Amino acid sequence: xxxxxxxxxxxxxxxxxxxxxxxxxxxxxxxxxxxxxxxxxxxxxxxxxxxxxxxxxxxxxxxxxxxxxxxxxxxxxxxxxxxxxxxxxxxxxxxxxxxxxxxxxxxxxxxxxxxxxxxxxxxxxxxxxxxxxxxxxxxxxxxxxxxxxxxxxxxxxxxxxxxxxxxxxxxxxxxxxxxxxxxxxxxxxxxxxxxxxxxxxxxxxxxxxxxxxxxxxxxxxxxxxxxxxxxxxxxxxxxxxxxxxxxxxxxxxxxxxxxxxxxxxxxxxxxxxxxxxxxxxxxxxxxxxxxxxxxxxxxxxxxxxxxxxxxxxxxxxxxxxxxxxxxxxxxxxxxxxxxxxxxxxxxxxxxxxxxxxxxxxxxxxxxxxxxxxxxxxxxxxxxxxxxxxxxxxxxxxxx
Amino acid sequence: xxxxxxxxxxxxxxxxxxxxxxxxxxxxxxxxxxxxxxxxxxxxxxxxxxxxxxxxxxxxxxxxxxxxxxxxxxxxxxxxxxxxxxxxxxxxxxxxxxxxxxxxxxxxxxxxxxxxxxxxxxxxxxxxxxxxxxxxxxxxxxxxxxxxxxxxxxxxxxxxxxxxxxxxxxxxxxxxxxxxxxxxxxxxxxxxxxxxxxxxxxxxxxxxxxxxxxxxxxxxxxxxxxxxxxxxxxxxxxxxxxxxxxxxxxxxxxxxxxxxxxxxxxxxxxxxxxxxxxxxxxxxxxxxxxxxxxxxxxxxxxxxxxxxxxxxxxxxxxxxxxxxxxxxxxxxxxxxxxxxxxxxxx
Numbered sequence: 001x002x003x004x005x006x007x008x009x010x011x012x013x014x015x016x017x018x019x020x021x022x023x024x025x026x027x028x029x030x031x032x033x034x035x036x037x038x039x040x041x042x043x044x045x046x047x048x049x050x051x052x053x054x055x056x057x058x059x060x061x062x063x064x065x066x067x068x069x070x071x072x073x074x075x076x077x078x079x080x081x082x083x084x085x086x087x088x089x090x091x092x093x094x095x096x097x098x099x100x101x102x103x104x105x106x107x108x109x110x111x112x113x114x115x116x117x118x119x120x121x122x123x124x125x126x127x128x129x130x131x132x133x134x135x136x137x138x139x140x141x142x143x144x145x146x147x148x149x150x151x152x153x154x155x156x157x158x159x160x161x162x163x164x165x166x167x168x169x170x171x172x173x174x175x176x177x178x179x180x181x182x183x184x185x186x187x188x189x190x191x192x193x194x195x196x197x198x199x200x201x202x203x204x205x206x207x208x209x210x211x212x213x214x215x216x217x218x219x220x221x222x223x224x225x226x227x228x229x230x231x232x233x234x235x236x237x238x239x240x241x242x243x244x245x246x247x248x249x250x251x252x253x254x255x256x257x258x259x260x261x262x263x264x265x266x267x268x269x270x271x272x273x274x275x276x277x278x279x280x281x282x283x284x285x286x287x288x289x290x291x292x293x294x295x296x297x298x299x300x301x302x303x304x305x306x307x308x309x310x311x312x313x314x315x316x317x318x319x320x321x322x323x324x325x326x327x328x329x330x331x332x333x334x335x336x337x338x339x340x341x342x343x344x345x346x347x348x349x350x351x352x353x354x355x356x357x358x359x360x361x362x363x364x365x366x367x368x369x370x371x372x373x374x375x376x377x378x379x380x381x382x383x384x385x386x387x388x389x390x391x392x393x394x395x396x397x398x399x
Numbered sequence: 400x401x402x403x404x405x406x407x408x409x410x411x412x413x414x415x416x417x418x419x420x421x422x423x424x425x426x427x428x429x430x431x432x433x434x435x436x437x438x439x440x441x442x443x444x445x446x447x448x449x450x451x452x453x454x455x456x457x458x459x460x461x462x463x464x465x466x467x468x469x470x471x472x473x474x475x476x477x478x479x480x481x482x483x484x485x486x487x488x489x490x491x492x493x494x495x496x497x498x499x500x501x502x503x504x505x506x507x508x509x510x511x512x513x514x515x516x517x518x519x520x521x522x523x524x525x526x527x528x529x530x531x532x533x534x535x536x537x538x539x540x541x542x543x544x545x546x547x548x549x550x551x552x553x554x555x556x557x558x559x560x561x562x563x564x565x566x567x568x569x570x571x572x573x574x575x576x577x578x579x580x581x582x583x584x585x586x587x588x589x590x591x592x593x594x595x596x597x598x599x600x601x602x603x604x605x606x607x608x609x610x611x612x613x614x615x616x617x618x619x620x621x622x623x624x625x626x627x628x629x630x631x632x633x634x635x636x637x638x639x640x641x642x643x644x645x646x647x648x649x650x651x652x653x654x655x656x657x658x659x660x661x662x663x664x665x666x667x668x669x670x671x672x673x674x675x676x677x678x679x680x681x682x683x684x685x686x687x688x689x690x691x692x693x694x695x696x697x698x699x700x701x702x703x704x705x706x707x708x709x710x711x712x713x714x715x716x717x718x719x720x721x722x723x724x725x726x727x728x729x730x731x732x733x734x735x736x737x738x739x740x741x742x743x744x745x
Contacts, residue, residue, distance in 0.1 A: 202506055
C-alpha cells in the first residue's frame, strides 16, 4: 500500500505577486503579470513583454532574512523567498526541517547562470572573478538553501527543461511513497536571463505581444520568472494541519520526436497524461479541471489539444495560467501546481487570458472567464519540455 | 537493483580491454581528457557535427547499451553542468553580437537534459526520462530515481548514468574557485602528492540496471548523501547508512574512494576509511578519470569491473573485489558527500 502524500504548505513569488495570497487575488481578478520589465537588463526589454517579479535583487536581499551573501543569485533569492513562505505555511518546526527524514528537491533551467555578463567575464577570464564565480552550477541555489536552513536530508535538483519542477514534485511524491522521506520540500525557481531570452528568440518562438494560449492567432510564448515551492508530507505526519490537496498521481514520458518540438500525434503528452491517470487510479472523466502547459506557441498548443482529444475526447474545463505569469520554465511545473491546488481549494477555474479566437480545428476551448461552479475533486497539471520531457501531475481534494 | 552492463568513455582506454589489462594513460597534464571513440557507426555525420561533447560522450556510452539491452523502461542521467561548452559559446554570441540574431544550435545542445532526450530520440524510447543536475550528487540522485522506478514496476530495465564534459570555460571558472592545481601532475602521482586543488577530468559512465538478478555480478544495495562540512556528520551518515542496510562496517572490505589529491579535503576520505575497519582493497578512481562532479559514476564503473576480474594499480599490483560488500564514497569541495553501497553476488 502506497503512503498517501498531502500538500501542507505552499509559497510563491511571481509577476502576480510576492506571496500566495497576492498570486491568488491576481488570478481571481484576471490581472495578468505580463508587461514591460523594469529590472531585467536586456536589449529585448524594449521590444518584448515579460512577466517579471516586482522586486530588484537588492530589494529581494532585504526582504529575505540573512540573505546578504553577495554570492546569492536572483535564482537563490527568489527560491529562498518562496521556500520560507511554504515552510511557514506548513508550520514546519526547525527540528522537522533539519531532520534527515526531510528532503529538498528543487529545479531550475538557468540555475546559477542568471547573470550572463558575469558568467561571460568569469568563463573567458576577463578581469577579477565576480562574486558569482562559485554560483554558476544548476544546483547552486539548492546547496545554498540546504546550508541556509541546515538541512541534513536528501537533496536533489532536476533539469528537464520546462517540465523540471513537475518532475521535482513527482520525485518528492515517490520519495514519500517509498518510505525514503516523511516530508519533502519540492519546487523550482527560474529568473529572467539573457541566456534563455536569446535562446528562445533564436528559436523564433517569443511573441511580441502577451502570449495568447489556445488562440487561433497565437504567435509564441512570453518569458516570465517565478519561484514556487510546496511542502509535501506523508499523511500520517500531517495530523492537525490544513491539507491543501493530495498529490494523487504523476506520469512521466518522453516524446522521442524532436529536441525542441512536440510530436504531431502528441504521443509524449498522451503517455504522460495516461500514466498519471493510471498512477492515481482515476478515469479521464474523473478529472474536473486541467491546468494546461499552454505556452502560446503554434506547436505546443496544437499538440496539447490533440493530446486532450486522445485522452479525454472532450476535455474538462482547462486554462493556461501562462497567460498571467508567462512561461517561467523550470518554475512553471510547481507554479502551476500551486495554481491547480488553489483551484481545487477554492472550487474555481481562472479565466484563460488572451484567447479571443479559439483554435478552429478543435471543438473545445479554454475557460475564457472565471468559473465558480465546480466541485473539483481531481485536477491535472501538464508540463512539457525540450528534450521531449513530458510530465503530468494529478492533485485531489482532501476529504 | 542489479547492474547488468556498464560502459564508460573516460580518460583511460575503457572502451576496449586496455584499461582492464592495466594499459593506463599516465601523463603529466593539466586536464585528463576523455578518449573518444569513432562515433560513425552510432551517430549520423550531420547529427554528430551539431552535437556538443556532453551529448556525444553520453550517446557514445549510452546508445550501445540501449541497443544491447533491447527495450528499456527509463533513461535517467546525472550531470552537474551538461553541455557547458555549448552554453558558453552561446553566451559569447549573446555578448559579442550584443543580443543580435543568433543560431539556436548551441542553446538547444547546452540544456542538460539534451543527453537523455537525444538518447530517447535515437532509441525511440518513450519511457520514463529524467535528468538530475544536483552538482556532485547528480549520479547518486539518478540511482535513487532508478531504484524507485524499479520498486514501482515489477519487471524493469533502466539506463542510468552520468556525464560531465571538460571545457576551457568551466575549467577557468573552477580554477578561479581554487579547484585545480597550478602545476600539472600525472595520473599515477595525483593522489600520492597532496596539494591544494586537483586535476580536471571528464567522462561518461553508463549502466543498465534491472530488478532481475540473472547474470548480474553486482547489486547496488542503497545510496546515501549528506550536505555538510562537518566530518563527524559525514561519518555518522555512513554509520547510519550501514545500519539501515544491516551491513556491519567490518564486512565492507573494498572501497572506491574519490581521493583527488586535494590536501584541503582529503581528510574526509581518511575518516571514512578509518570507520571501515577491515578494508583490504582500495581503489582511488580519480587517478584514472580526474576530478569532475559526477566522477562517482566512474567509481561505480571500477567496482563493476573489479567484480569480474582484478584491475592493476599504478605499481602493477592486482586489486581485487574482496569480501561481499564495497562502498563508493565521494565528496566535492568537502560539502556534498555521496555513498553507494554495492554487493558482489558471485
